[in-house]
Amino acid sequence: MQALIVRGGWDGHHPVASTELFVPFLREHGYEVRIEESPAVYADAGVMAGIDLIVQCVTMSEITAEQVAGLRDAVAAGTGLTGWHGGIADSYRASSDYLQLVGGQFVTHPSKAPEFVVGGEEDNYLEYRVSVTAAGHAHPVTAGLADFSLTTEQYWVLHDDLCDVLATTTHPAQPWQPWHRPVTSPVVWTRRWGEGRIVVTTPGHSLDVLEDASVRTIIERGMLWASRTPIET
Template structure:
């Protein structure tokens, strides 16, 4: 494949500094050797309509968009951010990846689209309300497993201030490429890569904010993930 990678970043939501973190992610990927050019939007349905019209190689979900049921602490945010992905949106997303596109699910992607069970099957993991959790943001160490893969080849463990997601659902075929644990806590898969139809999927559960994304080793992981998902040289 030749030319720049075209990437669509879907973002937005509560409790995370997406307004500065998503542009930081755009810059990190743009500095990759292959030249990844990103379009950033918080209008998920319109973004997926654009995805279906063609021209994109990669879809990055870096958003916190779900129905916001239950706790009234979400009440002030529901009008702006509560979200249920439409049947058309679901089909557009699935067709893109199954047809050969790349998908990068970053951090809160696991929590998105909570009324779409197939999202777990596509991404490889999903948050389970009432069970999944993370401790307060703090130092966490990502440790590559012994599973050989281009995403983690030669990468050292690294420590970053972030959120450690745990007790979420994993698809049966997920083989973790790295684990992450808070200080004194249990380890959970934090990075995996898999095929979906003719496409490729990478999930990275780190990335709460710009500082996490810009950690030198995490930058490598993100760049490799984007390029691998698009079948480009790393």
């Protein structure tokens, strides 16, 4: 099995340290791991034809039309794609073809009440609940997991109906916010694209969140499930 890690973009999401957390897991499950520091490899059809799983951690950044076409073609042909947080849900904002592939886009993470805002990234750390859906209870990526709480960025995500949502979170309508009713966003979803499988997990802003037992379990199971030849978890 061949796994390709593509990492880069905004350093605030720790693309090197976060992906290194999962390299031992991949190797223990029989993958040979190749690491690239940009999406340029996506345009190499010869390389991509041999990849069983892509683990992407590239926040924002840019991608060329040839690179995103190579990624889409590889997934359609059976290569799995997975990632977490901004490394997959806030990548390549200018590419509508990429956004269609992954099916969801980060738009914001609501902040604390104004009186608690001090100007740091902690302003956006909220305690929130992750709720496993009925579909999630039956899916290999999230089966057997109970609902759990996190204190970190709570992603507000735009998504479409091709996503199979395995877990959600609800943004409350707070007095200091402009929306008027609670809004539910997906936290974990899967997606079929041609012969390929995609898994997106929105928590993962920092290493401690990735090391949360539930988050890590979801990401690791997602890697195995998304692979060209899915591995039983």
